[in-house]
Structures are given as structure tokens and as C-alpha cells.
Amino acid sequence: METTKDRDIAVQRYLREKKVAPLEELKKALGTDARMTVFRVLRRLGYLSSYSHRGQFYTLVEIPHFDELGLWSYRSVWFSRFGNLLATAKALVDNSESGYTAAELENVVQVEVHHALLQLTRQGKISRQRCGRSHIYMSADSGRRRQQRLMREERQAYAELDLGLHVEVLPDEIKAAIILFFSMLDEKKRRLYAGLEAAKLGHGGDRRIAEFLGFDVHTVAKGRRELFESPIDRNRIRSKGGGRKRVEKKRQR
DSSP, rough: OHHHHHHHHHHHHHHHHSSEEEEEHHHHHHHHOOHHHHHHHHHOOOEESSSGGGGGGEETSOOOOOOTTSSSETTTTEEEEOOOHHHHHHHHHOSSSSOOOOHHHHHHHHSOOHHHHHHHHHHTSSSEEETTTTTEEEEEEHHHHHHHHHHHHHHHHHHHHHHHHOOTTTHHHHHHHHHHHHTOOHHHHHHHHHHHHHHHTTHHHHHHHHHHHHHOHHHHHHHHHHHSSSOOOOSSSTTOOOOTOOOOOOOOO
């Protein structure tokens, strides 16, 4: 007679091999037609359902390797650390630096989001703001929304004036001058400058600026957060407690 442990092992082995699977395949792996039997096993193991394909695919929580936005895909099936499409859209809008248009968010999540955004707006979980000729979806929190709107307006100004840092098309002489200028800054100013340029580029800017300047991507992200999320101490280079610890001289006895 098949035990609970046997069922758990069968589903775990199947999903570790296939990565993702719809309900019907999991039924076959268990040799059952009972939907609830499959879900009891999945709950014991810990599972995620896809936000794409109407949530019809499943995987184990141990399998996905989420990107910096909390998303993961396997063979065009998309999963999120936040859960379903509504929860994912809300989290991405809340965490974004300048909000999203519907088209921008669709480009990120790779599924249609118009109805999800409309539902979240009606529920008051996010807000919709007119910015230029576009509708931008932003955080429902007024302070966060103000930051996002300022960043969006700044980016639009850079786009109109064509003053953004397009690292792929800069002449070699300009690239060399930027890198020379960057090398002359102290640690804190490098971090903040890299963060500013990454913010101008939007999604993926941290990585692109880190590659261009030969800087750590996490340090670029830290500089960007310092610029827009916290007051800057003009007199301090490292954060409090940073740097090497002081060495205490030992006296001979």
C-alpha cells in the first residue's frame, strides 16, 4: 500500500526532473484522479503556482532561481516569489523607482497586465497617475509615489534632451574620459555617481553601469538607494562602522 511518504517522494522526484508541471501530469505521476490528493502532497512539500498560463503550472519552492525582480521562468512558464499576477504586479509597482506604464510592466512580466492593474487601482492598492502623455502606475503610498513621480519626470526630461548616459554608443574618447573622471572620485562619490547613472538607465541600469565602470553591481545599487531613499551625510565617505577596524598597539610587558 502506498504511503504518504511514497507520494511525497514521487512528486518531488517528478518535479525535480521536469522543473514545472500542470496538474494532469502530477496526477499521472501519483497514479490518481483526485485533485485534492495532488494538492495535499504539494502543500506538504511547499509549492508555487505560475502567474502565467492562468496559474495552471506548479513547481517546488526549492526549484526557482529568482532574478533581482523576484521572477523566474522555465520554458515560457513564469513564476514569482510574490505569488499570483495580482500580487506580483503590486509588488513590482511598489518596488519600482519610477512606476510602470502597462506596456513597460508587460515587458517585464511577459504577460498581459491591463486587467490586473485596473483591479489593483480600483481596490486602492496602487495608484494611476497622468505623467506627460502616459498613464503611470505607482505606489499607493504618498511618499513613495512622490519619489516615483520625480524619478519619472527626470527620466522624461533626460529623454527629451537626449542627455542620458548611453554607454553602448559613446565614442571611445568619451568613455575613457568618464572612466578617468570616475577614478578621481573618492569611494562615496563613485558610489553615488554610479547610482545616479544607473537610475537614468532604468531597468537593468545597475548591471550595465557596473560593467561599464568595472564596479560591483551591489555597490551601484547601494549608491542609487542612497541618492533617493536616505539623507546623505556630506562629510562621511564610508557609512558609520565601515572601513577597516582600528588596530590597537600592543605594549611589551
